[in-house]
Amino acid sequence: MARVRTHLVWDWNGTLLNDLALVVESTNAVFTSVGGLTVSAEQHRIRFRRPIADYYAEVLGRAVDAAEFERLDKIFHDAYRVGMAGCRLAGDAAGAIRSWAGSQSLLSMWFHDELVPAVETYGLTGMFRRVDGLRGTVGGDRKAEHLARHLAALEVDGAVTVLIGDSIDDADAAESVGARCVLYTGGFTDPDRLRASGLPVADSLTEAVRLASALN
Secondary structure, three states: OOOOOOEEEEOOEOOOEEOHHHHHHHHHHHHHHOOOOOOOHHHHHHHOOOOHHHHHHHHHOOOOOHHHHHHHHHHHHHHHHHHHHHOEEOOOHHHHHHHOOOEEEEEEEEEHHHHHHHHHHOOOOOOOOOEEEEOOOOOOOOOHHHHHHHHHHHOOOHHHEEEEEOOHHHHHHHHHOOOEEEEEOOOOOOHHHHHHOOOOEEOOHHHHHHHHHHOO
């Protein structure tokens, strides 16, 4: 018998937080720093993927090794921090969170010590059983291992979990722990790429929660 999905894991950047424009701006700061061409939001959504070093390498047309990526990642995050105060939640984020009947948590690839106060700033403190961000100093990796640790800390089985996120990497992470995934078109990934995955796809977070509630 299928197990009921009782726990929801939210992605942050590009999902609950509407920061696509800032991410594209910060990404272009990376590309221009090494003489590369800039990308539009549409181009970013078509090409973005994790590991982010692979995305950078594709756009720059050359390999990006670990040492260079560490430097480029710092450029990205320095630029992002300059503009992050101007970001807002997705329009229906708070209502979508409240509409889920089970337990909820938040897992982001943004730095943990900056994520936690941001969640408080946006008035979401207390809505999640657990909030986890990246505890390293360099970003850009895949989400799967982070999701496994997040669920282990919660003592929640992937079989009763659904993740709402905006990227194929979110879907891959969910699959790796036996969870289901609903993909949201308002973030970093082109909607056609999301629909090609064959997974449930939503154009709003409210719809995403409705689809997640119907999964078994």
